Amino acid sequence: MLSILIPTYNYYxxxxxLNIHKKCLKENIVFEIICLDDNSDSNFTEANxxxxxxxxxxYKISRENKGRIATREHLAKLAKNKWxxxxxxxxxxxxxxxxNKYVNYTNQDYLAIFGGLFxxxxxxxxxxxxxxxxxxxEEVPAVKxxxxxxKVVTSANLFIKKDIYLFFSKQFKTNTYGGDLIFAxxxxxxxxxxxxxxxxxxxxxxxxxxxxxxxxxxxIYNLLTLYNENKIKTHQNDLLKAYLILKKLRLRFLFSYxxxxxxxxxxxxxxxxxxxxKLLQLYKICYMCNLSLN
Numbered sequence: 001m002l003s004i005l006i007p008t009y010n011y012y013x014x015x016x017x018l019n020i021h022k023k024c025l026k027e028n029i030v031f032e033i034i035c036l037d038d039n040s041d042s043n044f045t046e047a048n049x050x051x052x053x054x055x056x057x058x059y060k061i062s063r064e065n066k067g068r069i070a071t072r073e074h075l076a077k078l079a080k081n082k083w084x085x086x087x088x089x090x091x092x093x094x095x096x097x098x099x100n101k102y103v104n105y106t107n108q109d110y111l112a113i114f115g116g117l118f119x120x121x122x123x124x125x126x127x128x129x130x131x132x133x134x135x136x137x138e139e140v141p142a143v144k145x146x147x148x149x150x151k152v153v154t155s156a157n158l159f160i161k162k163d164i165y166l167f168f169s170k171q172f173k174t175n176t177y178g179g180d181l182i183f184a185x186x187x188x189x190x191x192x193x194x195x196x197x198x199x200x201x202x203x204x205x206x207x208x209x210x211x212x213x214x215x216x217x218x219x220i221y222n223l224l225t226l227y228n229e230n231k232i233k234t235h236q237n238d239l240l241k242a243y244l245i246l247k248k249l250r251l252r253f254l255f256s257y258x259x260x261x262x263x264x265x266x267x268x269x270x271x272x273x274x275x276x277x278k279l280l281q282l283y284k285i286c287y288m289c290n291l292s293l294n
Contacts, residue, residue, distance in 0.1 A: 001030040001106065002099075003079035003162070007071040008048070008089035009038040011205065016092055017051050023099040024056075033057045036075050039065040069179050072155070073169040079162055086165075088156040090205025094118050101199040102159045111192050112160040114153060115199035116142060127206040129213065129275040134203060136277055145196035151236040153184035157201045164192070181223055185235045209271040216280075220288050228292075243288050252289040259286035 004020055006013060017033055024031040033054070037045055039062045051059040060078075062071070076084060083106055085099075095101075098115075105113055117138045122131045138154065145152045168186050187194060207215065223240060226232050232240070246252050266283050269276055 001081055002032075002083050002085060002103065003081040004031065004033045004085045004087065005072070005075040005079060006033070006035045006087050006089060007038065007068065007075060008035055008040065008044075009065070009071075010040045010044050011089040012044060012047055013089045014048055014051055016087065016089065017054065017057060019092060020087070020099070021054050021057060023093070023096070027099050027103060029099070029103060030081070031056055032080060034075055034078055035059045036071050036078070037061040038067070038071050039063065069169070073166070076162060076165050076169060082162055084158075084160050084162050084165055086155055086158040086160070087201065088203075088205075091117075091156055091201035091203055094200040094202050098199060098201075101197065105159070105195070105197075109193060110195045111164045112158065112187070112194040114145070114194065114196045115157040115159065115201065116140065116145065116196065117154060117156060118200040118202050120202060120204075124206075125273040126208050127212075128273065129209040129270055129280065130206040132275060132277050133212075133280065134206075138203075139200075142196040142198045148236050149194050149196060150184045150188035151238070152196075153187065154180050155183060156203065157199070181219055181237060182226065185226070185232055185237065188235055189233050209275060213267070213270055216284065217287060220284060221291060224288055224291055239284055239288065242285050243292075246285070246289060247292075252293055255286045255289035256293050259283075259290040263287075 002024070004024070006016065013035060017035065020033060024033075033051075033056060035048070035051055035058065037048065037060065045061055048059055051057050062074075066074070072086065075086075083102075085102060102113065102115070117134065119131055119134045119139050122128055138152065140152050168183065171186055220239070223237070224243075227240065246255060263283070263286070266279050269279050270283065
């Protein structure tokens, strides 16, 4: 019935697997849990090997680092069951009926279901930018996510039919951060029947402010590349909408100039102890305009 797929890299995942394993046994369903390690350091692989002692659980290690998208596609191909549940390594289910909530949708017409994310209280100013962004932009109740179903899309907690996922995975042209943006665009273009529900996972592994900002820049580069290659036909991405308005109004040069003048000052705020999400959004659009002109 269900294949739970967990890609991991340099992360201890036994507690997550044990948590999910207990929930599957409680539901008395046919399941498998497959973890694919993207060539982590030996201290992580040794610690995670005890996953194999759990029934219907498999821990596989790649010989080389293939990246997030390739690892997920490999997992989907390994899966034996019709329905896939993708979970990031750095999450834990928020509620005790996590598996049951998804299983209840297997006989309905939806092709993909997104459970959502939850962020606990912050524990470090060094991760405050990622925490603030997640709390404000990703921790969104299902009733609101369903109003624009292709806007808040995350593969960290994704329940999807195997054939649908493999169909979309063939169209991914990036193997770096920003894949969820592209996935959302592909879902929108195909008018895929998706649903958002309140079945959150707690996002535990927050990046440092500096690391997250670098990932944001990579995601913007990938998004702009797809647009320039005419591979985006329809979308619900706010950043791209704003960029296209500025382009139409011929204001890209102004925002690019602002980036060159103020980017160091804004970066100091974003990587400091009191980052502003409003400044992050301004940084994104200025960075995109500057990138497009250079």
